[in-house]
Amino acid sequence: MVARQSNFDESTVSGQHVVRASNDVNYRRHILPGLHAECPNCKAKMWIWERAERSPMSNPVFSTCCSKGKVKIPAIESPPEVILSLLTGNDQSFVQFRRSIRAYNNIFALASNGADPDRNLANGRQGVYTFRINGNIHHQIGPFLPPNGQERPRFAQIYIYDREMQIDHRRTIMQNLDESILRRIQDWLLANNQFAQTIQFAAERLRNEPEAELSIRISGSTSQNRRQYTAPSVRSGCHCLRTRK
Numbered sequence: 001m002v003a004r005q006s007n008f009d010e011s012t013v014s015g016q017h018v019v020r021a022s023n024d025v026n027y028r029r030h031i032l033p034g035l036h037a038e039c040p041n042c043k044a045k046m047w048i049w050e051r052a053e054r055s056p057m058s059n060p061v062f063s064t065c066c067s068k069g070k071v072k073i074p075a076i077e078s079p080p081e082v083i084l085s086l087l088t089g090n091d092q093s094f095v096q097f098r099r100s101i102r103a104y105n106n107i108f109a110l111a112s113n114g115a116d117p118d119r120n121l122a123n124g125r126q127g128v129y130t131f132r133i134n135g136n137i138h139h140q141i142g143p144f145l146p147p148n149g150q151e152r153p154r155f156a157q158i159y160i161y162d163r164e165m166q167i168d169h170r171r172t173i174m175q176n177l178d179e180s181i182l183r184r185i186q187d188w189l190l191a192n193n194q195f196a197q198t199i200q201f202a203a204e205r206l207r208n209e210p211e212a213e214l215s216i217r218i219s220g221s222t223s224q225n226r227r228q229y230t231a232p233s234v235r236s237g238c239h240c241l242r243t244r245k
């Protein structure tokens with residue numbers, strides 16, 4: 001972190017890894033060396049100075065990652081083949097995909113993020129940007145059909161349309177995304193993602209029965225553990241229900 005605040009006392013920055021910027025003698029900064037150590041249990045990348053007390057430099061053990069192997073962390077599952085090739089391929093469009101990966105993620109999101117941030121802190125006017133919220137972070141899901149006056153569909157609403165229209169809407173919202181990559185991700189989602197499929201199913205029913213009132217219900221796991229994320233159980237899912245004819 002670069003210390004630039006007016007009340008900053010540069011003499012407080014000291015230690016082994018301090019450098020002074022050559023073009024500005026008025027501030028020093030810490031340059032952290034690479035993470036060259038590895039936890040022998042969970043394989044987390046660590047700084048050697050993070051090792052447990054009384055653990056030797058030559059054979060370090062770590063407790064801040066997995067409590068010296070007591071916590072077993074399951075390996076991250078490999079992504080589907082379509083995503084894996086985008087993440088690892090050398091094709092120029094794949095490289096571009098990785099540069100714009102957040103835009104691709106956003107354009108396929110079914111819901112927007114909702115939170116009540118503390119605006120006094122998260123104003124970016126002074127100090128380090130701090131994001132503090134009151135209450136829970138949640139997902140915002142709008143109405144199934146775009147309301148009157150809304151220019152174009154957003155988030156889950158895009159999934160109502162047929163494949164070509166979905167591509168058009170996504171490219172209208174974010175013009176710089178590669179059409180063939182959009183198509184690959186979209187095809188995979190429509191073939192595999194339960195939420196995307198349920199919306200497509202509901203849209204099909206609406207076309208056949210325009211008067212029907214449908215709702216999409218997402219049922220989550222009933223056992224709540226507020227201290228950790230609970231993976232959806234078999235009983236959870238996403239369903240299209242008729243509420244009234």
Ligand SMILES: [Zn+2]
Pocket residue numbers: 039040041042043044062065066067068069
């Ligand atoms: Zn570990």
